[in-house]
Amino acid sequence: MFTDRLWKRVEPIWTAYLDHPFVRGLGDGTLEQDKFRHWLKQDYVYLIDYARLFAIGSAKADDLEEMTTFAKLLHGVLDVEMDLHRKYAADFGITKEELEKTEASAITTAYTSYMLNLSQRGGVENVVASVLACEWSYNFIGKELAKRPGSLTDNFYKSWIEMYSSAEFTALAEETKQLMNRIAEDKPEKELARLEEIVVKTSQFEYMFWDMVEKKEEWLVKG
Numbered sequence: 001m002f003t004d005r006l007w008k009r010v011e012p013i014w015t016a017y018l019d020h021p022f023v024r025g026l027g028d029g030t031l032e033q034d035k036f037r038h039w040l041k042q043d044y045v046y047l048i049d050y051a052r053l054f055a056i057g058s059a060k061a062d063d064l065e066e067m068t069t070f071a072k073l074l075h076g077v078l079d080v081e082m083d084l085h086r087k088y089a090a091d092f093g094i095t096k097e098e099l100e101k102t103e104a105s106a107i108t109t110a111y112t113s114y115m116l117n118l119s120q121r122g123g124v125e126n127v128v129a130s131v132l133a134c135e136w137s138y139n140f141i142g143k144e145l146a147k148r149p150g151s152l153t154d155n156f157y158k159s160w161i162e163m164y165s166s167a168e169f170t171a172l173a174e175e176t177k178q179l180m181n182r183i184a185e186d187k188p189e190k191e192l193a194r195l196e197e198i199v200v201k202t203s204q205f206e207y208m209f210w211d212m213v214e215k216k217e218e219w220l221v222k223g
């Protein structure tokens, strides 16, 4: 399957996420809350653009089944995932209006612009390749962190781990993987190699995103 081939390419990058200090800190609860606040705000504006990708996917879908998958994913971001952000933000006294007003950092902008550009230019395969790593890698991280002893007891980040490792999110990630495999079936090698590079590039962006929030690179925003 195409996703098995993709896994071989992304495994080393994704394994590095698990060793990243930010991700480690989420798993054992030691992450500085100020760093998490930074993630919440940057991720919120990231997700606003990310949601647009699913809307583009829905418009470009080849059949009703694909359209429904994108609609489900759109709902997942707007009403489930962003709700987690709004709840954590409320704990910090940040309103949803403040979250929305966050100025995207250079990396956030580069990452979402890359995906939006590809998705607007190409067919539905570009949209699926663009969104795959984000979704699948968070589910991978959530499930790996959930396995770590103590990660789900007395951890401020417990709801984070629970949400991304949940059956609901696992099902969404699996559905996107299936869609990628279905689309890949009748594509020539040259096209598969191009789609593979999109998944690798977005995986690299994911690492840069973790790094950005770890280092709280506010200077990227403020200049």
Ligand SMILES: Cc1ncc(C[n+]2csc(CCO)c2C)c(N)n1
Pocket (backbone or CB within 6 Å): 043, 046, 047, 050, 073, 076, 077, 078, 081, 133, 134, 135, 136, 138, 139, 169, 172, 206, 209
């Ligand atoms: C930088 C960044 N990358 C990936 C995700 C995770 N994610 C984005 S959309 C989606 C599925 C539908 O909600 C998931 C799991 C994130 N939040 N932030």
